[in-house]
Amino acid sequence: MADIRLEGIVKDYGSVRAIHGVSLNIQDGEFVAFVGPSGCGKSTMLRMIAGLEEISGGVLKIGERVVNDVEPRDRDVAMVFQDYALYPHMSVAENIGFGLKMRGLKASEIEPKVREAARILQIEAYLDRKPGQLSGGQRQRVAMGRAIVRKPAVFLFDEPLSNLDAKLRVEMRTQIKRLHAMLKTTTVYVTHDQTEAMTLADRVVVLRGGKIVQQGHPIELYSRPNCRFVGEFIGSPQMNVFSGNVDRSGTSPVLRVGDAALRLGEVAAADGARIDVGIRPEHLAFAGDKGGAIAPVVEVFEPLGSDTMAICRLGGQELTARLAPTVALRPNERISLDYELADLHYFDGENGARIEAL
Ligand SMILES: Nc1ncnc2c1ncn2[C@@H]1O[C@H](COP(=O)(O)OP(=O)(O)O)[C@@H](O)[C@H]1O
Ligand SMILES: [Mg+2]
Known part of the structure; x- marks a missing residue:
């Protein structure tokens, strides 16, 4: 487990500044949601934490370590995307265990870890199926299983439920919350959906135009928005x-x-x-x-x-x-x-x- 420290993080895409100096401390074990309208910089923030996007300025620490220039695979983070990016020709079990296999673990070591992840996610019955034989919700669980087996210090989610229908989205939301209660892994969750952010996170960070406009407990944002934008963005209707x-x-x-x-x-x-x-x-x-x-x-x-x-x-x-x-x-x-x-x-x-x- 690990805390994450962002100190004056800046991201430039060529001459365009997408992130304007974001500072934030995420506690060990905390569940933080970045929320905001499309294009506000949520994915960019997450991808910089994951190491998939170069940081233009500022300092990023995971645990005690400055990771600005550390390769994604050496950051001890696992990311779950909106499109599950499963391998279609592999079984569910092989998909979940693939990262461990790449790290050189033996089949006898991988098998119990895959089984444990499948048990937590309630997909034990599907371990021999191919992704094509699964529903959207089941596929999303497999993608989460792949993140869980690695026992990373940090989970990163980028709009993981956006491709699911409304009913399934609510179910998976509960599942993710249960998972966090069980594993207590530091989690950064990106969504444009304020309900998702409010229901899942200990702390919601509202982004607009690459800046933090307000952050706090969901109820704090709801009851005391610091500007009209947050007032209108948080709460439904x-x-x-x-x-x-x-x-x-x-x-x-x-x-x-x-x-x-x-x-x-x-x-x-x-x-x-x-x-x-x-x-x-x-x-x-x-x-x-x-x-x-x-x-x-x-x-x-x-x-x-x-x-x-x-x-x-x-x-x-x-x-x-x-x-x-x-x-x-x-x-x-x-x-x-x-x-x-x-x-x-x-x-x-x-x-x-x-x-x-x-
Ligand atoms: N690879 C890229 N090259 C240039 N601009 C980008 C790139 N990725 C994102 N941007 C720009 O950065 C801003 C933030 O994008 P993004 O982080 O994807 O927003 P969000 O995930 O909140 O929708 C947007 O203005 C977007 O157009
Ligand atoms: Mg995005």
């Missing part, structure tokens, strides 16, 4: 964000959005200031005919059984509310919604930075 002007002419401040007014808590923003105010769909509650804080018009509603999603319009902007399943809605109906002031997020209208409530 996405946070509603209203751009408007603060109006302090009444007894309490409101945000003017088109013809609507959102009541605000006390916030360090002057009368007339342009700010963005966020409220998550799950923090809106149906107020019946009690005259709630806002009165949007329902455009579409989605009864999911567990809850009902109401997609509405308010002050010319779209608003999604996650309501109780018992709420009956009609399209074009004006409804009444309430929220707690403590659930509002305030962001600077110019640069998107979080503004603290007072």
Whole structure:
């Protein structure tokens, strides 16, 4: 096992800077997820840790050792990719044991290690099959088996579940989490899917344009995003964000959005200031005919059984509310919604930075 230290890591592709000086300490045994939109530099970060991509600047340590110039095979890391890269002509057992064979281990040494990995991943029954005879989920397990048998100090995953259908993705997510609980190997996991990052990781690192914008425990990012970008990126359905002007002419401040007014808590923003105010769909509650804080018009509603999603319009902007399943809605109906002031997020209208409530 090992910790990973990134100190001012830079990556240039020719004249284009893809990673702008990333510093991060990953603890021994920790599960860290890099998340962000396509092109933000997640794979580049991971490939530099793996040794598959040269580092242009900064220092990378795995354990006590600086590994900037260490060959991938000497870094004691194992990587699992989105496309499983299995050998089609080899059996599952041969695929899992291939790396060990290349390292010169004897068949009698390889066999028990392969069996143990297959047991952990629940693919013992398929050891004699060829990859072509397996489902996508089973193939992904074989790819993970190949990483496990080597007992590396670090696991690196690059979007390993992206090729699977939604149901299987959820199953494999649980499997990966169980695997980490069992082996406690330091893991860096790259995904564009915030749900995957949130459910798997001890710590989520949000990347944007080759820089870390925020990092922390999933709940910390959810409850205290440090900017509008993180607020909208983390959480599903996405946070509603209203751009408007603060109006302090009444007894309490409101945000003017088109013809609507959102009541605000006390916030360090002057009368007339342009700010963005966020409220998550799950923090809106149906107020019946009690005259709630806002009165949007329902455009579409989605009864999911567990809850009902109401997609509405308010002050010319779209608003999604996650309501109780018992709420009956009609399209074009004006409804009444309430929220707690403590659930509002305030962001600077110019640069998107979080503004603290007072
Ligand atoms: N081999 C390459 N040559 C030139 N540019 C690259 C190369 N690989 C990635 N990039 C660029 O670096 C940036 C980050 O890419 P990448 O790490 O693949 O992002 P992600 O995995 O988050 O989608 C992107 O702008 C991408 O176009
Ligand atoms: Mg990628």
